[in-house]
Amino acid sequence: xxxxxxxxxxxxxxxxxxxxxxxxxxxxxxxxxxxxxxxxxxxxxxxxxxxxxxxxxxxxxxxxxxxxxxxxxxxxxxxxxxxxxxxxxxxxxxxxxxxxxxxxxxxxxxxxxxxxxxxxxxxxxxxxxxxxxxxxxxxxxxxxxxxxxxxxxxxxxx
Amino acid sequence: xxxxxxxxxxxxxxxxxxxxxxxxxxxxxxxxxxxxxxxxxxxxxxxxxxxxxxxxxxxxxxxxxxxxxxxxxxxxxxxxxxxxxxxxxxxxxxxxxxxxxxxxxxxxxxxxxxxxxxxxxxxxxxxxxxxxxxxxxxxxxxxxxxxxxxx
Numbered sequence: 001x002x003x004x005x006x007x008x009x010x011x012x013x014x015x016x017x018x019x020x021x022x023x024x025x026x027x028x029x030x031x032x033x034x035x036x037x038x039x040x041x042x043x044x045x046x047x048x049x050x051x052x053x054x055x056x057x058x059x060x061x062x063x064x065x066x067x068x069x070x071x072x073x074x075x076x077x078x079x080x081x082x083x084x085x086x087x088x089x090x091x092x093x094x095x096x097x098x099x100x101x102x103x104x105x106x107x108x109x110x111x112x113x114x115x116x117x118x119x120x121x122x123x124x125x126x127x128x129x130x131x132x133x134x135x136x137x138x139x140x141x142x143x144x145x146x147x148x149x150x151x152x153x154x155x156x157x158x
Numbered sequence: 159x160x161x162x163x164x165x166x167x168x169x170x171x172x173x174x175x176x177x178x179x180x181x182x183x184x185x186x187x188x189x190x191x192x193x194x195x196x197x198x199x200x201x202x203x204x205x206x207x208x209x210x211x212x213x214x215x216x217x218x219x220x221x222x223x224x225x226x227x228x229x230x231x232x233x234x235x236x237x238x239x240x241x242x243x244x245x246x247x248x249x250x251x252x253x254x255x256x257x258x259x260x261x262x263x264x265x266x267x268x269x270x271x272x273x274x275x276x277x278x279x280x281x282x283x284x285x286x287x288x289x290x291x292x293x294x295x296x297x298x299x300x301x302x303x304x305x306x307x308x309x
Contacts, residue, residue, distance in 0.1 A: 067186060074173075082165075095159075099161060102161070
């Protein structure tokens with residue numbers, strides 16, 4: 001009886017986790033869409049969004065709204081990444097790969113907002129760092145989410 | 159290398175940046191002048207500043223309430239993996255209360271008195287300082303854990 005209850009419970013948790021993974025794919029898709037729609041995805045768009053463009057009558061973004069954006073995105077990305085890697089720890093992928101994912105994930109999370117400030121105060125070349133770090137973060141989200149999903153579906157978890 | 163300690167260390171390091179943007183935002187918007195805080199919320203006819211509506215405050219405070227509670231909980235729950243003493247328990251309570259008071263003070267300023275702008279600034283400072291102390295304690299704890307393992 002205990003086995004039956006425990007088994008049912010673990011199946012229920014697996015169901016919840018799988019539903020979470022699918023909603024996370026949706027979150028990734030809409031994140032890219034939102035960034036492209038708001039002209040904040042590609043390096044040149046990111047620079048124009050922040051610095052403005054007098055020829056197209058686009059005003060530069062105010063510092064307050066930039067900090068607001070960074071503040072919200074940092075919160076969202078930190079919690080999203082922590083949730084994903086928290087589940088990834090239970091998978092059977094190698095320890096060193098987990099360390100690398102965690103390191104580069106946090107690096108990308110911090111680099112993206114720093115590059116926004118870099119564009120504002122230092123150089124437009126930070127647009128490339130912003131694009132690469134954000135694209136890499138999305139890629140990492142996709143990989144970790146897929147690894148988690150496959151591991152849970154195949155039962156390869158601790 | 160201990161994976162959890164490593165993750166906690168990097169998380170704390172990254173969330174300090176988040177804390178910093180919060181402080182920066184507060185300074186840019188409100189500054190530390192209670193009169194300015196009251197003006198922004200209650201409005202000022204001479205400066206053509208409209209008072210904030212309840213809906214406007216709710217739109218900002220509702221997402222903040224869940225965000226602050228969640229972030230504070232996530233950070234403070236790492237104390238669970240360290241030695242918990244009375245100071246850490248009190249710190250956790252104070253940080254939570256200060257975060258909630260910071261949010262509630264907007265309504266108090268709008269509906270009751272501009273004097274609550276002092277409460278807003280005070281609770282904000284306590285919240286950020288308390289959270290920073292908690293992060294340093296957790297960061298140091300995870301760092302020493304990592305160092306112990308490497309020796």
